[in-house]
Amino acid sequence: MPRRQLLLRLQLLSNPAVLCGVRGAVSPIAEVVGFSEEDCRAITLAVDEAIANIIRHAYDGKLDRAIEIRFNQISLENGKKNGLEIILLDHGAKPKPDALEGLPPGELRSGGLGLHFMRQSMDTVVHKRVGSTNRLYMVKFVR
């Protein structure tokens, strides 16, 4: 079992205006865990895209709904392997199955890139529906 330590918990509204502030918090947290500058940018992108997806799809663009984000430092193998687990919680609509598949990038289309970015940026991206809550788990380990 990985050891977990809560580094930061954020509670925010589903307003795109908050994205800038959240991005400002993510990179320093990733740095604390030991990620490179490039990985910090990738993690920031993944979190931004995850929140944007919640705002657009789970909350259908409503600006006043609650989103919670937990950043946990995790370690495996007696601390030899460190990583960051990010859990996003919302109480919006359950995603449609095709929304979790994403769309193939590289084609000249303007939708479906967000999930692709999240999967490219993180080692693991898993969605779970628990009661009326969507939980998105994203994990990345320091290389």
Add this chain to the structure above:
Amino acid sequence: MEISARHLENTTIFDVIGDIDLANSPAVRKALLVELREKKIPRVIMNLQRVKYIDSSGIASLVEGLKASRDVQSRLILFGLSKSAREVLQLSRLIKLFEIYENEEQALAAESA
């Protein structure tokens, strides 16, 4: 984010300052579509030198602009991509579809592909 336009002969240059994300990508999309679809400007150039961050909604706005430019047979050109913006465009695997230059001089001098 701020977006302002400079108008030259047959060309509009948009100077964008700040992040392009879900909060403001609609403004970028609207600005591009007005110049391309409504005004049918032959060449629209995006100065992204002061854009430190762009997400999938920003890329989607640029894609909409690119589609519009193809529909009206004009050109959409980008220049001054930050490391972060370039990484995101590469991740989208759409980077080769765009006409991209290092600076404004090159963007203005570039002949149509």
